[in-house]
Amino acid sequence: MAPERKTPLSRDDWARVDAAFSQALDQDEELRETWVRNTWADDPALRDAVLDLLADEARGARFFEAALKARDAVAAEAVADEPGSVDLVGSRIGAWRLASLIATGGMGAVYRAERDDGEYRQTAALKILPGWATDSQSIARLRAERQILSSLQHPQIPRLLDGGRTGDGFPYLVTEFIDGVPVTDFVARNDLSLHERLVLFLDICDAVDYAHRQGIVHRDIKPSNILVDRDGRPHLLDFGIAKLHEAGASPVTMPRTATGFAPMTPEYASPEQRTGGEVGVASDVYQLGLLLFRLLTGERMALPVDAGARPVGGVTRPSTAVLRQSPDRRRLGGLPPSGVARVLRGDLDTIALKALRDDPIDRYRTARALSRDLRHYLAGEAIEARPESAWSLTRRLARRHPVAASLAGALVVVLVIWAVSLSFYARELERQRDEAARQAVRAGEVRDVLVDIFRRSDPLQADAVGGKAASVWASLGAAEEAARERLDEDPEVLAELLDTLSTLQGYAGNRARSLALMEESAALYRALGPGFEGALAENLSERAKWTSSRDLAAAEVLQREAEALLPGLRAHQPVAAAGVLLDLAIIAYDRGDWEQSLAHHDEALALLDGLQDAPWSLRIEATFGSGNALVSLGRLDEAEARLSKALASTRTHFGDGHYRVSGSLAALSHLERGRGNPQAAVHWGEELVAVMERHAGEDSEGLLAARNNLAIAYDAAGRQAEAQAMQRQVVATSRRLAGPEGNRALAVHLKNLASSLHGSGDLEEARRVVLESRDLMETYLPPGSPVQATPWFTLGLVELDSGRVDAAEVAFRTTLSLLEPAVGQEHVQVHVTRCFLAEARRRQGHGGEALTLAQPALAGIQGAQRRYPGYEERCRETMARLQAPVDLTGSGAEREDASSP
Amino acid sequence: MTGDSETNPGSENPASGDAHALGLTPGVYAQLKQIARGRLRSYRPGITLDCTALVHEAYLKISAAEPALKGGSQGDHFMAVASMAMRQILVDHARKRQADKRGGGALHVTLQEAQVGSEGPVVDLIALDDALRRLARRDPLLERLVVLRFFAGLSMSQTAEVLGKPLRTTERDWTRARVYLFRDLEPNGA
Known part of the structure; x- marks a missing residue:
């Protein structure tokens, strides 16, 4: 059993043996020995040294189990060194005999004690406090405190019965024994x-x-x-x-x-x-x-x-x-x-x-x-x-802590701010109808908080608050009524409060009511005239933003009116101008006019940069938005700089794990994937998922999307197992949310799972999943949508790799027929598909056609800014096979690849 | 034993150098040790000493007083330092016991009880500490790993996190460390 004595190794030898041992440990346990024998067959000394080490593995583990006991024994001794905690069961302290140990902890040991002075029977709890000083001052303090404790007379507080010091000087307290x-x-x-x-x-x-x-x-x-x-x-x-x-x-x-x-x-x-x-x-x-x-x-x-x-x-x-x-x-x-x-x-x-x-x-x-x-x-x-008072929120803001970590409270916070300002204004206005004083009040902290955080519509916050605290939403109507009643003589304050209420109605999901309130406050601003252009313009542009998704014509009217006010604002109310520009930028972005969106964002940034104390929330929004537009424009390096900056200042101002970092994280992850840096994409994606897990519900669209994108990044990074596990989780959640009928989101997630399954070689399952995705897309996507092409493309890959070349050809041709009309001939995805079609044709024996297809396709793939290294590689292989000397065994043989050795 | 000569292993402080490198003041380090002692007090025979909880508690208390320690990799550094403190405290106690047994100390408490019935070899914590120093000369990472995993009782995955290594690698290295230390201390096999 006992191995022979080992001769000491030199340091170099040790390093060599250690490296080999590490490698051996990396092998599957059952295979290790064989592996070592094969690998170092030529170096018997090394081989034997490693085998010897492997043989000691179990003994090393047992040795450490014993070591753990030794460790705990030493710890126990450390305890015994501390007086006052030695088990005293059976011994007598004062009038009490200790019957059993009830509990022990850092605050001392508690015993069940019986009165032992022959007076009468009584059960009590006796607690010995460890670690006391014995100087007279401490003893006096102890006595004083005990006196106070004995004054507690309450049926639910055990009475203090007795107290004193043990023989070795440790204080103890005796209280009623509670059997519970x-x-x-x-x-x-x-x-x-x-x-x-x-x-x-x-x-x-x-x-x-x-x-x-x-x-x-x-x-x-x-x-x-x-x-x-x-x-x-x-x-x-x-x-x-x-x-x-x-x-x-x-x-x-x-x-x-x-x-x-x-x-x-x-x-x-x-x-x-x-x-x-x-x-x-x-x-x-x-x-x-x-x-x-x-x-x-x-x-x-x-x-x-x-x-x-x-x-x-x-x-x-x-x-x-x-x-x-x-x-x-x-x-x-x-x-x-x-x-x-x-x-x-x-x-x-x-x-x-x-x-x-x-x-x-x-x-x-x-x-x-x-x-x-x-x-x-x-x-x-x-x-x-109330979830949080306006003042404590303001304090926290001032300290630049994360704002409203729990957004459920956000709504009520607004209501409180609103109530505070309402009564404050009312009182103030009662006292002196002085314009200057009113301006001073309006410029006050409460208003800043209100404007900064809540007035600017914030889809992220709306998402997190939405649908919660129904009882509070219900009270919005009453709040509105009170505002009208008390402020009908002050249109200025009323308008501002109506704006706030409209934001809240927006959060509550009452978009129509929200827009109606804004329209009303716009009318008030118009009537107020000079000095209110900024408020009016922001009102208009925000309304345009919300209207554009359903009524483009109406949105354009609003937008034009806002734009007309811009020149004046730039000079006199730059913050308002920046706000308007940001709304316009979002409208442009949603329209797909990314150049315009970028231009608006940049102008907003320039305006804010010219200010001493521009609101940082606006600056972050502008930086982030411009980065996003740059991503869409494919200007990825510039985008990266902006997004990193936006992320850094979001972290600085809102805090690290704040919900708001999610926008920048998502954009950065997406961008890095586009740049062919899957590791970086995974890095940002993992943080994003963590943030969403903390702030958004398990069933939220946001979390689902974040996980989906992270899975894609895992895939790109070659971490297929993680990708697939996450993709399956996403599909399961999506399926549950969609119900038996399925929906578009489920279709997309199924398609992504199929891609991942294809990547890991699970072709049969991939095929099943992608067919379900394709059928759902046909049901839930408009005819002619290029997204319809994606399951066809994946199906083509699955068929091709399963050796069903004819089915693959059909799938790739269908892909192209859906893709080309929508994205044009030069889109990289078109080139990729063509190259796979070429591969299918090659295997079908149509080498000539394949070459015509593959050559320009490969050039197209290589010329694209977005990198698709995997596809590029496969396309190159196709080209190489097409250009290789003709294989006399015939192309038909390749179809039987699977069965030949 | 290997052929290395060992000079005065007790004289150097295994952790203080690192503690300074991490920007910890001696005061913080002292507090850390004090918390560890406080935690030890709550230990009773038969109850496993929860070193992980100790390190966490220490972290909570000290990071509140020393905000610079909070967050990210600093948190990992903290765990590393707290673990070194655990090692030092345990080994110091073991040394003290050894000294007492030689008649040098006044303490009368022995711990025979805790050792009765323990299976396998009785491991000498001081010898283990010495062997770990020798191992550190060949592979300092293995030393850090053993301190975290053994002296501080962190889980495998926590250890991996503090070291910034993948879990599988850490598991492998833990096996390496155990085998080497076992061989150093039991050159003829158990």
Whole structure:
């Protein structure tokens, strides 16, 4: 068994053996030995060295299993070095005998204890706190804190019975013993309904609120600290222990509290606990929020850190978290996840998120405020929480944090801004109808926020907000009515508010209502006359943008009017002019007039560059839009520069993972694919998918498209397995969304899956999939659409590679008949198809025709700016075979390639 | 054993050089070690020490105080440094125990219990640490891998991520490292 002693190797030898060993390990396990014997048959010394190493593989693994035990043993010893945590079961402390160890943790060990002084029988929980200093000051503080704790008299807070110091000087506390289970186990075991969970939670809030009013903060509220007894009553354990711990902590054995590293449970820590900020009532409110989240969703809120434990911003709404859970999750309170999400969406989301705000100032001020709002909810009354106040949003903006990480709140934010401005304006106007003052107000921060973020229509945001919080959408009508009533004497403010409401109606999907409101505000701007050209022009151009997709003539009228106002704006209201130009640029882009679109974008950029403090959101939009236009124009290098710049400033201003980076990422990925850099395309594509996964729903078109494009990039990068897995996922989602009838999107995704299957050689499945795609396209695409050609082309490839040359010929000819009328003779895809047709003809024995087809086609492929290396390669092969000396065995033989050796 | 001579393995700090290279102040490094100790305190015999959780906790706490450590590759650096701290703490403890056994220390706690019933060879953590230093001279990457995977207890995929290597390569290298270290420490086979 034991190998002979190895002679020491020189360093060079070692490197050589190591390299060979690495290579051997790269082989499949069963084949390794054979592989080594074959590969180094000529070098027996190397061969034997490698075989020897391979033979030690299992022993190395076993050795490390033992090493792990040694590691843990040393760790255990480190524990034993810390006094106060030695298992003390059976021993006596004060009047108490320790019966069993209940729990242990960084905050000490808890024992079940029986009274042992002959007085009377009593069961209690005895907790020994580790790591205390023994100086008199600490002891005094400890005594003071204990005094305060003993003042807590509440049915749901275990009473403090006793306390003192153990023989070796460690403080202990004795409290009532609660025979119960952690609250999370309790609700799961009894499958409490959401309503019952809320009632239980309210009980907990009341206990916390009681303690707060005694001046005691818990600091470590978490499920394991809340036990529910047999009567279903929750009890909150360990009140004030964290503080107590901190008060008496020795700087030697505890993480230094002076630097903010207070004892805590990281998974349940509030942001200020994590960052060493001031910890108070707000911190308990946050932890109650975490508990509420857990009770409502059945799982812990994902800490705002990513897989690598790097913190990221934003909190997921409970309703979204529920939907993200795996489909085989148990039902919660008798409801499937979708049912739970429906209940949570809206008010409960809002309440939980308000408790979970990063900034303590933005949370509920007290536990009581939180429970009061929940009681409002349970009573069917309006809740007080608003997702985020205008001021905190402004603050966050000022700090340039990611704006509105949770866009569900965006709408209500607008409403709040709107309400704030409304009352503010009304009051202000009441007091002094002074034009200058009004201008000052209008130029104020609230308006800037409003204009910057929400006034400019933003399809990305609309997508993310769309369809959510139905109850809030319903209130838009009432808001409009109030605005008209209170502001009929101030057309200027009314017009601006109507514009805002129109944006909101747009988000809500009421496009017609939105346009009607804009038309009304346009009339107001017109009546106001000089000074309002900018507002009017932006209104017109935005309306033109939304109208152009359905009523081109009407859109053109609006556009011309906006354009007529432009010359004046350029000089006096450059920001408005830039806004108008951006709208015009989008109209031009959608029309396919990319030169014009680029020109508008460039002019907008030039205007903004001339300004000291141009809104960065506009600048980003212009940079991004110009890049996009350049991509469409095929000016890829210039496009890359613009898009990279847009991406960088989006990251700077909105934050790294913000939804808005998706536009630049998508464009960059697309561009790199076009430039023949599949690795770079994959890089951007993967980030895009990650961003979309975080911000858009699993079923969103955006995520589907992003995955689809990433799959294509994988394919191009030679990562077929990943491409196919992703493509299958996309098809499955698309099929589910499309229903039994299928749709156009499904057709496209099927076609892409077919291409990928063809690439991996799964020709039979590829054929089945592409035929389904072709049939769907015939149903859902207009006749003559060049997209119809794509499944035919893929079918041709599949048939060709399956040896069905005649079927391939038909498919390629059909491809050309669909393609040529739409894109012309010189399109690279036409050339590619011709070359494959040539290959089919060659195999059919029509070498002459094949050569005539292939020669110009290859030139066309090589001359195109977009690179198709795979196709080019195959076309070159066709040419080479056509130009090779005539094979006397005849071309017919090639048809039987598959059966010949 | 290989023919390499080994000079005074205990004198050098395996991590401090790297910590400086990463721009960590000695203070941060000290805090890191302190958190690790705090975490160790919660360990009980029979419960596996969750080194991964430790490293994550340390990351959460320290990156909040040291924003420069946040994000991207810095996060990976952090994991690497935290792992080196784990190694140092464990090896220091092992050394201390060795010293105590020689009668040099005042501690009376022994850990026979934890070792009773453990199967296979009893591994000397100090010897393993020394062998790892020797291996580092031939292949520093293998050393980093072992520190992450073994001393910090990161999963295979986390280790791969921190090292910036594909998972398959990392798995292969883990096998290499185990075989070499095993051979160094058990030259006659187990």
